[in-house]
Amino acid sequence: MDVTAQLRKVFDVEQQLRKLKSGLTGAERFLAEQDKDLKSLLSQKEALETQIKTLTAQSSNHLGEVKRLDGKLSSVRGVMDNAQNNKEYKASLTEMNTFKAERDRNETTAKDLQTKVDELRKQIAAIDAKREDREKIRKVAAGDRDARHGEVADKLAALSAQRDELAVGIPAEVLRDFQRIVEQRGENAMGAIQIDDLKRMEFSCGVCMMAIPVDQAISVRQVGRVTKCASCQCYLFIDEDDAKRMANGGKPEKAPRVAKAKGEKAEKTPKKDRANAEDIAKSEAKAKKKKAEAAAEA
Numbered sequence: 001m002d003v004t005a006q007l008r009k010v011f012d013v014e015q016q017l018r019k020l021k022s023g024l025t026g027a028e029r030f031l032a033e034q035d036k037d038l039k040s041l042l043s044q045k046e047a048l049e050t051q052i053k054t055l056t057a058q059s060s061n062h063l064g065e066v067k068r069l070d071g072k073l074s075s076v077r078g079v080m081d082n083a084q085n086n087k088e089y090k091a092s093l094t095e096m097n098t099f100k101a102e103r104d105r106n107e108t109t110a111k112d113l114q115t116k117v118d119e120l121r122k123q124i125a126a127i128d129a130k131r132e133d134r135e136k137i138r139k140v141a142a143g144d145r146d147a148r149h150g151e152v153a154d155k156l157a158a159l160s161a162q163r164d165e166l167a168v169g170i171p172a173e174v175l176r177d178f179q180r181i182v183e184q185r186g187e188n189a190m191g192a193i194q195i196d197d198l199k200r201m202e203f204s205c206g207v208c209m210m211a212i213p214v215d216q217a218i219s220v221r222q223v224g225r226v227t228k229c230a231s232c233q234c235y236l237f238i239d240e241d242d243a244k245r246m247a248n249g250g251k252p253e254k255a256p257r258v259a260k261a262k263g264e265k266a267e268k269t270p271k272k273d274r275a276n277a278e279d280i281a282k283s284e285a286k287a288k289k290k291k292a293e294a295a296a297e298a
Helices: 003-081 086-166 172-188 214-223 240-247 271-297
Strands: 190-197 202-205 235-237
Touching (some): 003 086, 190 240, 214 240
């Protein structure tokens, strides 16, 4: 079996694997989305809690300043009560008004900070409610993922083993590149060579529909040489029926010989089919000659 034929068999198994994995991948993606949302909610909560700690500390500082100023005000009132003259009384009154204004500012600021803290705590409560709902969804998603994995685990293991077995003998470099193309292009990683006009030896890629050189099409048919489309980079192969058409010069496969009645003339091969066969033979001869010349130069 040539390498291209091996790649086709590996690709067929790979397609089955990807189909089985698609449902499992969807379940895993949904579960990952729930984990991502839960992580985001947790981060939001932690950020809010950090803000609360900062605002609470600031509020405590302002309340401490209020207590300190209350002590100052009490002291100034004592001085006012014992003032000996009007000058001492007015001086104490001015100081008391200053302390009182500063106290009121600190008290107002502390209240504003506490209001913000209360608002942040409400936001945390809302986040906790969302997290609880999301945890329930995640639990269902995890159960669905585990159920699907259990359904396909044995099949996946069997197909993976079959794929590895079929890949034995394929050159490591070719296999690595093939796997890369499969990951990138999926079902379009391999494409059949289409016969557009056998008489004119015109071929095209079955994936991107771009023209394929004659020598490449012939080498794929003859020896299964590993060939990639120059346009879309998919790996090329040729269907068995098309390979027979090329080998027969465009003629349909011969039917079993039927005995003819006496005097009945045998059908002749049409000139058009003979011409097609001659064209293919010439093209194959040219391809062999080029290959021989390349080998001689090497």
